Amino acid sequence: MNNRPQCAKCPRMLCYPNIAADEKPSFDEAPRFCPSKSKQDLIEKSMREYDRQDIREFARLASVQEFECYEQTPDGFRTKIPRMEETIQFAHKNGFKRLGLAFCVGVANEARMITGILEGKGFEVVSVCCKAGAIAKETIGIRPEEKIPGPSRYESMCSPITQAEILNSEEVDFVILMGLCVGHDTLFIRYCKGPMTVLAVKDRVTGHNPLAAVYLSQSYYARLLMPTSA
Numbered sequence: 001m002n003n004r005p006q007c008a009k010c011p012r013m014l015c016y017p018n019i020a021a022d023e024k025p026s027f028d029e030a031p032r033f034c035p036s037k038s039k040q041d042l043i044e045k046s047m048r049e050y051d052r053q054d055i056r057e058f059a060r061l062a063s064v065q066e067f068e069c070y071e072q073t074p075d076g077f078r079t080k081i082p083r084m085e086e087t088i089q090f091a092h093k094n095g096f097k098r099l100g101l102a103f104c105v106g107v108a109n110e111a112r113m114i115t116g117i118l119e120g121k122g123f124e125v126v127s128v129c130c131k132a133g134a135i136a137k138e139t140i141g142i143r144p145e146e147k148i149p150g151p152s153r154y155e156s157m158c159s160p161i162t163q164a165e166i167l168n169s170e171e172v173d174f175v176i177l178m179g180l181c182v183g184h185d186t187l188f189i190r191y192c193k194g195p196m197t198v199l200a201v202k203d204r205v206t207g208h209n210p211l212a213a214v215y216l217s218q219s220y221y222a223r224l225l226m227p228t229s230a
């Protein structure tokens with residue numbers, strides 16, 4: 001049995017205790033796989049990163065933004081800010097002026113709307129579509145029968161590396177990732193040099209809400225729980 005972290009299987013969530021500010025969290029009853037207990041060295045090492053002034057300030061503003069997404073009412077917490085607005089507020093808090101928008105051609109209309117919203121809030125927006133360059137898909141070894149419009153049609157490849165390099169060259173303050181495919185987003189994140197956030201992830205079936213299939217995994221998407229690879 002190894003002690004690899006398994007927070008997703010934690011029965012207690014002792015790292016998020018409901019205690020007074022002057023009390024100390026205790027992990028005495030934490031499960032064997034609890035990283036709060038077994039990874040003390042890495043916790044200390046990672047916390048030293050917050051000693052860097054820029055990182056500390058970025059982290060502080062992110063948590064202030066998180067706080068502002070709720071309102072305290074006599075009935076308890078209520079949420080009040082959608083992610084689009086959260087992104088705008090966070091960008092303003094950080095003093096970002098020029099935003100990069102990396103989007104999938106499948107959400108080009110949404111990219112246009114988002115650009116209008118951001119420009120209306122005073123930002124300069126530099127946007128790059130995943131197809132920029134119009135390089136043929138065959139370039140990376142895709143066979144004609146693997147092209148979405150069919151073997152006899154030209155299909156531009158998605159090039160998240162190109163998207164990242166263009167946005168890097170434009171020296172944007174903050175990048176917003178929108179609707180890239182699984183794997184394409186991985187490459188974008190790997191090559192993008194500046195700070196970035198994800199506004200939306202692509203889900204062709206659920207209107208870009210991948211958790212919908214998770215919520216339905218005990219009914220309409222029960223196949224997700226079947227022991228197969230697909």
Ligand code: SF4
Pocket residue numbers: 006007008010011012013014015016030031033034035036037
């Ligand atoms: S850090 Fe420990 S207490 Fe927190 S969720 Fe993970 S296993 Fe549970």
